[in-house]
Amino acid sequence: MACKNICKLCPKFIISQAVTYASGVLTVNIPAGSYDNCEKYCLVIAQAIPADAIVGAPVVITIGTGGVNYPLLLCNGTQMLAGTLRTRTKYSTVVQTSSTGGSFRLLGRTCCQPNNNLQSINGTAPTA
Numbered sequence: 001m002a003c004k005n006i007c008k009l010c011p012k013f014i015i016s017q018a019v020t021y022a023s024g025v026l027t028v029n030i031p032a033g034s035y036d037n038c039e040k041y042c043l044v045i046a047q048a049i050p051a052d053a054i055v056g057a058p059v060v061i062t063i064g065t066g067g068v069n070y071p072l073l074l075c076n077g078t079q080m081l082a083g084t085l086r087t088r089t090k091y092s093t094v095v096q097t098s099s100t101g102g103s104f105r106l107l108g109r110t111c112c113q114p115n116n117n118l119q120s121i122n123g124t125a126p127t128a
Contacts, residue, residue, distance in 0.1 A: 012041045021053040026082040032064025037097040055083030073105040
């Protein structure tokens with residue numbers, strides 16, 4: 001069987017258009033379009049995470065030029081934080097909608113998640 005010279009990507013393979021940080025929120029912008037309830041989408045973060053983004057900033061998704069923020073949730077339903085997000089990484093998500101909005105929820109655990117716990121505590125404030 002001969003190899004095809006032209007291959008199509010899955011239409012549910014979404015590459016981010018921009019990643020920005022403002023007002024304590026990390027925003028991932030994805031292409032304009034309709035993202036259906038209960039559908040799986042593979043989201044790739046193509047841009048660098050801004051250097052000024054804080055580790056504990058919540059991650060939200062915007063669609064095209066729309067102004068609505070949709071939270072990016074971990075598989076357990078908690079808000080994904082900027083310290084967990086990685087550039088050039090594919091995240092399998094499912095869209096969940098409600099009567100007032102929606103969210104993108106990861107289908108599994110994030111890989112290479114950093115552990116920001118202190119090595120020990122001694123009664124003094126930790127150093128940065």
